[in-house]
Amino acid sequence: MNVLVDLGISIVKKVWDLVAPEDQAAIEAQMMTALGDMRATRKDTGEAHEARLAETLAMIAEAKKAQP
Amino acid sequence: MRSFVLTFLLGCALALTLTGCGKLPQLMKVNGTTAVAVTGAYRGLDIYDAKKMADIQATVKTGKPAEAEAQLNAYLPKYRIARTSVDVAAIAVEESALFIQQAKLMQGKARQQKIITWIATLTMAGADVVAKCAAIGIKIPGGAL
Numbered sequence: 001m002n003v004l005v006d007l008g009i010s011i012v013k014k015v016w017d018l019v020a021p022e023d024q025a026a027i028e029a030q031m032m033t034a035l036g037d038m039r040a041t042r043k044d045t046g047e048a049h050e051a052r053l054a055e056t057l058a059m060i061a062e063a064k065k066a067q068p
Numbered sequence: 069m070r071s072f073v074l075t076f077l078l079g080c081a082l083a084l085t086l087t088g089c090g091k092l093p094q095l096m097k098v099n100g101t102t103a104v105a106v107t108g109a110y111r112g113l114d115i116y117d118a119k120k121m122a123d124i125q126a127t128v129k130t131g132k133p134a135e136a137e138a139q140l141n142a143y144l145p146k147y148r149i150a151r152t153s154v155d156v157a158a159i160a161v162e163e164s165a166l167f168i169q170q171a172k173l174m175q176g177k178a179r180q181q182k183i184i185t186w187i188a189t190l191t192m193a194g195a196d197v198v199a200k201c202a203a204i205g206i207k208i209p210g211g212a213l
Contacts, residue, residue, distance in 0.1 A: 024093050028168075031096045034103035035165055041107045042158055045114040049147075052121040056140060059125055063133035 091183045092171055099168065102190045103161045109154045109197045112206045117147060146204050153200035157193040164190055 120143050127136040164186045171179055201207070 024096070027093045027096045027100070031100035031103070031165070031168075034100040034107070035161065038103040038107045038110075038158060038161060041110045042155070045110045045117075048114055049117050049151075052117065053144075056121050056124055056128075056136075059128045060133045060137050060140070063128045063131070063136075067131075067133065 091180055091187075092168065095164065095171075095183045095187055096168060098187050098190050099161055099164050102157065102194045105194050106154055106157045106161060106197060109157070109201055109206075112201060113147070113150055113154060116204070116206050120147070150200045150204055150206065154197050157197045160189055160193040 124136050124139050124143070127139060167182065167186055171183060174182075
């Protein structure tokens with residue numbers, strides 16, 4: 001009897017996973033938000049690094065030229 | 069009757085387990101968590117890079133451009149290794165997000181296996197990001213994988 005009860009509970013849980021689309025939709029929405037944030041941050045930080053590198057290289061080149 | 073009910077329930081449990089539907093939300097959660105960690109890694113690397121470049125520029129301003137250039141040449145490969153690792157993790161997140169859309173149309177054991185494989189891939193990619201960032205002294209802000 002206990003086996004049947006455990007099985008019943010297990011099936012109810014699995015059916016709940018299937019029929020609770022709003023939970024999956026909410027999880028997916030959170031995932032998409034995180035994805036968007038990641039894409040924006042990847043782009044912004046890449047551009048920021050390139051800008052800093054260009055500035056630093058320019059400063060080094062200028063300083064070398066100024067040296068006797 | 070009892071054995072019929074038991075067999076029926078066992079069959080239902082087996083069918084539901086094999087559909088793997090319950091695992092897709094898990095992959096979505098892992099994907100989202102990894103995306104958050106990768107974002108944190110990009111931000112941590114950005115803060116680190118800003119500080120390093122400022123230090124190198126300060127060296128230039130003290131009239132030592134050759135020394136500054138040497139510092140830059142020593143620093144850039146380390147930055148690029150860390151950045152590449154984070155980019156690889158970002159690509160894994162993107163590809164798994166693409167797979168998630170495809171998985172909605174799939175069924176069966178192959179689907180479940182691919183979901184499990186993606187969860188493992190994302191977990192390893194995230195761990196690699198943490199390790200590569202830690203190797204150059206970066207702690208990912210906001211946390212943990």
